[in-house]
Amino acid sequence: MTPAPDAPGKLGEAIDPAQIQRYVVDLDGWIRARQDELGDLDHAAIAAGRGQELAGDMSLLMALWKAIHDRYQLVFATWDGGRVLQQERERISALIWGRLDGATDMPGGLAVSLPEACRLNDAMTGQLRTKLALAPDASAQAARVRDLRAQLERIRDQVGLEPSNTQEAAARTLAGLMLRLDSVTERLERGADVGGLLGPIEMEATTFERDLIVGNARRRDARSKVLSARELRADLEAREQALQKLADTCVATVDTAPRFAVPDVDALGPVPVTPDEIEGYLAKLDRVSQALEFAQHKYADALAEHADLVALLDAYVAKAQAEGVAGSADLVESEKQARAVLARRPAPISVAQQLVATYQTWLQKEIAR
Template identity: 70%
Template sequence: MTLTAPAAPGRMGQAVEPALLQSYLGELEAWVRGRKTELDELDTAALAANRGADVASDMALSLALWKAVSDRYQLVFATWDGGRVLQAEREKLSTLIWGRLDGASSLPGGLVVSLPEACRLSDALAGQLRTRLSLVPGADAAAARIKGLRAQCERLRDQVGLEPANGRDGAVRELAGLMSRLEAVAEKAERGADVGGLLAPLEHDATRFERDLIVGNARRRDARGQVQRARELRADLEARESALTHLAETCVRTVDPAPHYAIPDVDALGPIPNTPDTIGPYLDRLDRVGQALSLAQEKYAAALAEHAELGELLEAYVAKARALGVADRDDLRDSEHQARAVLARQPAPMAVCRQLVSTYQTWLNQLGSTARSRDTA
């Protein structure tokens, strides 16, 4: 089944309704998880076919896009805070969704896109990778592939409408050529012909054209002026600062010791200048603030991830103990209860948590070995 990014609600600066945000966050989480799994499978297939070098650039861009989307989802989820959002928080969420991703993650070639654009571009690249690696089903799926191409042409029609007037004629001609080829392939398929050899090049060309249109639109937006870029980047940093504050507070409540990284105050940068001599250095300062926010986010997220992983590791050990029939042994049961109790503390002492989970594993190895020896005897 082809994975497609969810449609983002609202628009820049709009306080989106909580119900729409909740639905979008659930769909986006599933997309992020599914796309990472898909990219891992594609990478494995490329290496198995000795074609890693052929798709290296597209794979690198796909992974960079996924990382940028994943990082931004993390900040959106932290700001969402389980649905406890008022007007101000919902406006920040809109900025995080529709703002630029260049402050959150470095993309190849200086690519500047919003979260929805990054998702659509990732969809297009994944489709291109599937086609190039011949992972798209064959003749039995021709009808489905033709249907997918028709839907892609409609997306292309919308993107062509965004092209500037002086370059739109060329895009219109290319779209017309793709649609003409598609109709010819569809007619052959209806007559029972094997169109697998025609579909793959057409899918490749359509995906390349869609990618070029998305990238071109993003680059034109970036060229509208450094002042506008500074305005958007500052709004993005302010939203990230607020979201990271939530993430840091959650981390401090959850683990001990927690990382201690200063969260830069974007307001301390002062107002955005509008002269050629001052806007460049101001953009540099914004970039440095973005790097500091990214570093702090990585450290706080890693600390929370370790706490979650210890809980999951304990659950796995308990499941193994039940399978061996030793989970109710006094020493193992007491060790489990103690580990769960300490993991549940706020904040949880991480050094003790690691030791208690390790202790449970040691008891499990000891009692499991004894149980196996008795069963063998």
Template identity: 70%
Template sequence: MTATAPTAPGKLGDALEPAVIQRYLGDLDEWIRDRRIELDNVDQTAVSAGRGNEIGSDMALALALWKAISDRYQLVFATWDGGRVLQQERERISALVWGRLDGAAEMPGGLAVSMPEACRLCDALTGQLQARLELAPDALASAGRISALRAQLERIRDQVGLEPVNTRDAAVQRLAEMMLRLDSISARAERGADVGGLLAPLEVDATTFERDLIVGNARRRDARDQILSTRELRTDLEQRAAALQKLAATCVATVDPAPRYAVPEVDALGPVPVTEDAIGPYRERLDRVSQAMELAQHKYSDALNEHTELVALLDAYVAKAREIGLADHPDLADSEKSARAMLDRRPCPVVIARQLIATYQTWLQKESASR
């Protein structure tokens, strides 16, 4: 494998320096182009050798990763805009680099990873595919493969440190076993033994382990994000429910007939769960509550807006009558008085108020035509 993803600069929330962004974009663009060539080469070789089905799932995942990274690169490059970036744009670029890849939704299990994680995973998968097909440029150079494995195990060590307490010991044990295997292979290679048959299984095991760790960490992070966002949504719904109660009371006191929609009780849903299995259904219930609130809000707002529009309509007719000198006409004045009295009543019978305004309009049309 000749292409290795560049190290992503900064962290989420940083306002990256323009020179750092430019260098990273150049390196990433080169990596994306080289990686596509490598993946195409792997695919063509596998098909020619009749081994397409053997590597199909890993090849699909590698291509999905490459596509997600390429799509995100296009967004970062557009935001970069040739270097015309202020602090807001530089922070946005950091968020695009370190945020979750939306384009990764096509990967198995809806895997959500950051671009640096996706790059590392794509490197590991491509190296594994090349080794399985004996395409890697250093596939026969044991020293190079041993060096690459040591670097991979160091990356795995960093990932193991992110494991939760209940699974970390098992991950540490698995990593230790792989390091012992590598030390044994390295010692045999130094004595001149052919270790090609021992390296390939360890490469596959290390790549699988690294992939599992990255995927597991991404899913845990996604679960944490879901819990946090669900808590924020619940808090927002509680605030909306209180405001909706006031809106409903105002509407019922202002117009007749008024809509009659119950304001959902957010407390009835119980506390936000903290398990991955329960958070999804709970979020769906919150979404249904949000939709019910939105419907009720629209109905109450529409009823109040209708009353406001009737007042504005009467004002417009009166202004027109005043403009042509008919505002003080006895019939028009009495009609306006009746309409305003009805609009001021609480609750206001909207149907009757509308009829009285129509009566004022009719008087205005009649007197205007007779002049």
């Protein structure tokens, strides 16, 4: 089983064109080879009468392969035969190291990066091969040991990404697997048949590697959600303060003003940092955001109604001046009353509406003379 090629660069980096070209070629070869291998495994499972038993594993592997293949197509299209400037090279970096969209059948519905998806596919393909016992028992045992040792080195790198509270336990698990593999290697060097010992280690190593990859993806996903939650909370706090000022202005300006409580963002408590809690907290932030937006519209509409009445009165007065009737005693008195009511704090809007309408009626009467 050929492992996936190592991905170049890192997120946000404009990857060197030569590295991109090598990766595109190697990944294309890996994708083609893995498709053939998965086809062979599927046929082997059916031939062994275990097609139904292993259908879930095959479906997940094919979903992973499809997600990888789809992302490779985007990388290949962006690569465009090497016609790439810095912007395209940065975009390729984002395609490789960003979250894989559309991979809904991954463990836990995670959106992992392209290299992580490839490693997951490698690990789970090896696990499926072990379940079907397709590896030969003779000279290939040494190759299986080499593959296991390479896998444990990948796991060592993955353990280094674990947080401090779980890293020690993960390191102990890795050390146990390496001790067992060393023991198997010694027996193999003495000429013993170790096929029965390799299978359990392969299964445990694969499960362990998969769990580490999935766990790291979950934490990264949670971290991004935590950052999003912090940014949203800061935005809501600023909006809360602005809305309170808007509400105070509205209450002081308009009678009767809307009466909506301004949501208190502090009541939500601090932003949690655990995956189990962050989803619920984000939902709460969303509800607060909707409440703030609703209240903002109501207070702004009430203030706008007052401003519209002032503008409407100004327009009627301008029309009266254009018609040469602005000096009419009835219009002068009507305007004075309307402006006096509109200038009150708070201004009774219903009365102001009637007074502006009265000015309009007097204006129509004067123009009709």
